[in-house]
Structure formats: C-alpha cells, structure tokens
Amino acid sequence: MTAATDLAHPLGPYTVEAWRAAEHPDDGSRLELIWGYYHVSPPPGGPHQYALGALYRALWRAAEGNDRLHAVTGVGVEISTAIRTALIPDVALLNTPPTTTSFPASALVLAVEVWSPGNSAHERETKVAGYAIAGVPYLWTVEMHAVRRAAAVRAYELVGGSYRDRTPAPPRGSDSQTVLPGPVPVPIDLADLVP
Numbered sequence: 001m002t003a004a005t006d007l008a009h010p011l012g013p014y015t016v017e018a019w020r021a022a023e024h025p026d027d028g029s030r031l032e033l034i035w036g037y038y039h040v041s042p043p044p045g046g047p048h049q050y051a052l053g054a055l056y057r058a059l060w061r062a063a064e065g066n067d068r069l070h071a072v073t074g075v076g077v078e079i080s081t082a083i084r085t086a087l088i089p090d091v092a093l094l095n096t097p098p099t100t101t102s103f104p105a106s107a108l109v110l111a112v113e114v115w116s117p118g119n120s121a122h123e124r125e126t127k128v129a130g131y132a133i134a135g136v137p138y139l140w141t142v143e144m145h146a147v148r149r150a151a152a153v154r155a156y157e158l159v160g161g162s163y164r165d166r167t168p169a170p171p172r173g174s175d176s177q178t179v180l181p182g183p184v185p186v187p188i189d190l191a192d193l194v195p
Helices: 016-021 046-063 121-134
Strands: 030-034 037-041 070-073 076-080 085-087 091-094 102-104 108-115 138-145 150-159 162-165 177-180 186-189
Touching: 016 030, 016 076, 016 085, 030 121, 046 070, 046 091, 046 108, 046 138, 046 186, 076 121, 085 121, 108 121, 121 138, 121 162, 150 177
Parallel strands: 076 102, 108 138
Antiparallel strands: 030 037, 030 085, 070 091, 076 085, 091 108, 138 150, 150 162, 177 186
C-alpha cells in the first residue's frame, strides 16, 4: 500500500487551525479535514460501532500497564498542515496521555479505520495516504461485510513511507483468534467484531 504524495492536489480553503476552531457536530457526525475541504461523515451505524468497541477493548487490554500507550476512540489527529488534513480515526493508540481534544500526528502510533460499505474508494485511499504522509507507524483497516455479518482485518506497518501488509495468516478451522501486529501484539477474536 503506497502513499499518494503528489502535493499538486488542489487545496481547499480550510486549514488545520480552522478545523481545530470549527464547531464540530454534536449529533455524533464527524468533521474531518481532507485536502483543505471539510468532510462530514454521519454517525457510525451499529455494526460499525460494535466493531470499533471490540477493537478498542482489545487495544486497551494489550496496552494495559504500559504508561506510554493509550487507547482512545474518535479523537482528532492533525495529520498535516501542508496538505491541510486532519482526521478522526475510529480507534487510535497514542504515545501521549489523552488530555486534549486533538493530537499531532507524532502522537499517533496506530490508527484503526473501520470501513463501512458507504466509504468510497477515494475516501479510503486519501485517509491511508494521509496516515502514511504523517508517518503513522501502524494502520489497521476493518472491512465490514453487511451481508455476511463478518469483518476482515488488514494490518499494515509503515516501511520507507509506504504501508506493508503485515496481516497474519487467517485462523484455521473454527478458531477466529489472531494476534495483530502493532507497537504491542494485540490478541483479538475476529468473531467479536460482529454482533
């Protein structure tokens, strides 16, 4: 997975500073800044929230006792001032205590994005590229399959500015337990990601 680093993309009028000062929706929607344009996502649906809750709990348990890692949900991350991008990952692992509303990209060691069927390919690619440009060491993506009531997880590590797939082999048989790579190994039962 490579990062799109072509900064010739036309930038919109909004800056990271404007995004930080903007009034964010109070209905659960998310206001993100992508290439200088505001992007409002509706509140995540039930299956999406269920999956991110399971991922948050798994990260919390894996980081427990490590005072340098903090699992959080839905916090703002100031990806890049140059490309005017600020994102809100579904789940994040920070290397600093979560004491503010938004964080610099350097505080983000793992971003988790839960993709719902409504997320466009362009939105996905833009967010992945933003995390790579910001130097976020680890990225997990979760694909929700509404019809099959299943979720597929991909784990990536940033190597030389591009994400390399580090997803473990699928569990065998009826076992759905796997260990996802990151700043700490994270055991998770993939069956826990769907209601």
